[in-house]
Amino acid sequence: MADTTETGYAKPVGVSRLAETNFELKWPQSVRQYSRMVREDAQVKSLIKGVTLPPQRTTWRIDPNGADVARVQLVAEDLRLPVLGDDGSNPVSSSGGHVSWQEHLYWALQSLTYGVMFFEKVYKIVDGRDRLWKLAPRMPDTIAKINIADDGGLESIEQNPRPGARDAKPIVIPVERLLVYVHDPVVQDWTGTSMLRPAYKHWVLKDQLMRLEAQVLERNGMGVPVYTTANPEDREELDRGQKLAAGLRAGSEAGASIPFGAKLEIAGTKGQLVSPREAIDFHNREITKAGLAHVLNLDGKGGSYALAETQLDMFIQSLQTIGEQIATVANKYLIEEMVDIAFDSTGGPYPRLVFDPIGSKKELTAESLSILTNSGVILPDKDLEEEVRRRYSLPPKRPLPNQTEDS
Structure with a gap:
């Protein structure tokens, strides 16, 4: 008989050579940084919307997959999804729970932004069966610790104590009650990698360049006021002139009064003025590439239709992969468990969560x-x-x- 004992380990020990080196992007500091990127930058927001809306837009269904009718109906009702092949004549009923796959999918796709999303599975007995009652998001900013076994498997998560709670102990949620979506794991630490990680440096540099551009426009759009005193020996007049020049602003009622012989002029920039706009556009394009969303960079100025078609096809394939990863996790760690708990059984066949190919829904x-x-x-x-x-x-x-x- 073969020895099936596991001898190695997968849990990171100390500082992994594969781990994140930027302190701002290490868990849990990364949560604040990535939320800022989505909240403050239109290009980042466009990227996230571009990769999360199509999976939500497509139609999700329950494939019977040879399972018993009762099992299929239970899963369809608890997730509020239609059954594959149903012509719509039998509307999907509900067990009364608070689960909606469409709502859950929105939160599950937040793993693309933060690297991981945790959900607590809550069951309730309805008509003698354990039914899925709630899939409660456990937001990344509430997670204090992720406990990992030596083999790399998740053991539990610890949430920060509830605000205002007298008992200041963390809330421990074991893995049996968790549903976890991890995006692009590199280290077996269950924090994943945000889709925005490659775009971070471009976001930082772009932010600096945009501030610089505002300063360039403010300083050089009108020119620089220069005051020449009539009496170089009069220090008080020179100070008044400096204050006048520093406070001069463009406007319909702007003006200045100066002593006889003094001079106030607006000096323009000499030579070629360097604009940060080209660099800003470059970083915008690089941000979208982090999600293979090259199509968002098409500006209608011409180019190869074949190249645009290739970029679009690659983008759709990436979205299809994201949807398949979500479905795989839900099938393995949610639907199979729902059936086993409800029917006190183990083993299939189990219903499967499926979805229409992304991009296949066309307006007729x-x-x-x-x-x-x-x-x-x-x-x-x-x-x-x-x-x-x-x-x-x-x-x-x-x-x-x-x-x-x-x-």
Whole structure:
């Protein structure tokens, strides 16, 4: 018989050579930095929206995968998702819990920003079965410690004490009650790597350049006031002139009064003025590359359509991978557990969480609909007619005189 004892370890010991070297980006300091990047920078916000909205936009379903009907129905109800192959005639009911996969997906995708997102699984007995009642986000800024086993597996997390709590002990949540999404792990420390990590230095330099650009415009847009005194020996006049020049600002009522013989002029910049705008645009482009979102850099100034198509295809593939990673974690650590707990069983087959390929949802035009109906791909019926009337703001159908509605 083969020896199945694990002899090695995966838990980082001391300072790992693979660990983050920037103190500001080490957990938990990184949470504040990445939240600032998303909150303060439009390009970073655009990147995050670009990679999180498409997975939310696509349709998620429960694939029966050969599982018993009762198991499929339980999972669909608790996650509020339709069943694959359902024509919509059977609306999804709910066990009364507070879980919605669509809402949960939004928070799960926050792992792209912070590197990891923790959720506490809460069950409640409904009609004699343990049903998933809540998937409560445990936000990164509340996590005080992540406890890891020697084999690299997660043991528990510790949250900071509740604000105002008399008992100042941390709240320990064991791994059995956790659902964890980790993005791009490098070290087995369960903190992951933010998608914004490669964009950090570009964000810092861009911020400095934008401040510099504002100073350049303020200082050189009007020019520099220069005061020449009429009497170089009069120190008081020189001081008054310095104060006048320093306080001079452009405006509809701006003006100055100076002694006879003195001179006040606006000196413009000599030579070529260096603009930081090109450098700012460069860092903007580099920020989007952190998420393979090169398509956000297309400015309509021409270029290769083939290159743009390649960039778009690569971006969609990255989004598809993100969705598959989310689904894999949910299938393995949530849906299988939901079934085993509810039915006091172990072993499959289990229902599976699936989603439509990202980017496959297209808006159907009237011309396309006409082609599909004329070719017999789509058979027009009452529901289709009502949807077409609603979409194109047409009045509701009314029966003609001496004609019933179904005629």
